[in-house]
Amino acid sequence: MTGQAPPLWRQLQAAASVLAAVRQGESATPALARVAGELRPGAQALAFQVLRQLGRAQALRQLLAQRAPPPAADALLCTALALAWREEDAPYPPFTLVDQAVEAAKRHPQMRKQQGFINACLRRFLRERPQLVAATDADPVARWNHPRWWIARLQHEYPDNWTDILEANNRPAPMTLRVNTHRISREPLRDLLRAGHVASEPVGLHGLVLDRPHPVAAIPGFADGLWSVQDAGAQLAAELLVAGLPPAARIMDACAAPGGKTAHACELAPQAEVLALDVDPVRCERIHQNLQRLGLHAQVRAADAGDPPAWWDGQPFDAILLDAPCTASGIVRRHPDVRWLRRPGDVAQLAEQQKRLLTALWPLLKPGGRFVYCTCSVFHAEGEAQIAAFLAHNSTALLRPGPGHLLPCNGAQAGGVPDNQPSDHDGFFYAVLQKSALDAPRRPDD
């Protein structure tokens, strides 16, 4: 049996287990980690497509059966509906998906009893597909595959662009690399990739967007630390942070793990003294691993950035990056589970945390120093509004030109979103603040 792809029914079982975990409030990443290795790549592709079509699938399931079956069976039913409802996107012919979903139920101890029910629902779906789909069209959750509150929030905050954002969110993101300019420049790396049958196009100052996703180990130069995987929008952080700094600047990355932006800052400012902080010691290990692979150095500390008396040596910083914890509403192309995991109250709760960190870190900046605040969120409360409130209460902070809210967009349709660079990137918010030259640094408890 070696070398044979696992049967589709097993992959459907695995994808449904990921959906069931997300519905229980667990992120898709650990749920996928529990899937058997030989099933994982296929199960991930299916599960991600299911999460991108879950609103539609749930609306269809409701038409087919007003009372949901037990959670495992419902997850399998919705998995099959999400994959089969639109024939042009279906990874397998709808009849095959239905046959295999029924097989998956038959072979699963927790779903065996619902096999007949699943079969009846899915056969009816195949017979009446156009009418059933049309009957769900008016439901915005089915139409846009996001929770109602999320759609309403985008409509309110982006009256001209909310549909572009939702559409971009539902497309898979490209794989983008960041060149480790400390070791190689972009064109020689591009040649090396081409020789390994990986085609790429330049994006931004240090990025290469690949023709299609490849396993990391199959791309030349990973073990040699020639590149890292990083979205083009995320690559702006270190560029904004180090531009114009003296070579031996003292830099802090306050929420650094797994270290993507820290490493980029070290690549761009190799003589700088860099402190990378993260509250999570396990994630701090990943910063070490990434820096080591890339041949870079920074001081790494596990600490709460919002409590400087616990870790600050009293020496002010020339530049501080705060890539704050956020809803991640800008990176749902890559993490399609995020939209189903968040709750409406999370936005205000995370905005409070961001405010606490921003307020605690500002006094650590030198007069004239630069502070880059960013989140991978498109919601105003975590970006524009957060910074507007900070500026209103802080007379030492000046807002410098910066990207502001960068909306997620796929290269080809970037034109639909005003002010976006013509590129393919996730959603971010960036504010560049400068401290007025007269303010003396002080310990936060002074």
Ligand SMILES: C[S@@+](CC[C@H](N)C(=O)[O-])C[C@H]1O[C@@H](n2cnc3c(N)ncnc32)[C@H](O)[C@@H]1O
């Ligand atoms: C958006 S991620 C950072 C990603 C990272 N900058 C990168 O580019 O690889 C946010 C990080 O903030 C960390 N974090 C959350 N609260 C924190 C706090 N109070 N102090 C320091 N780190 C914190 C989380 O553990 C998480 O690793």
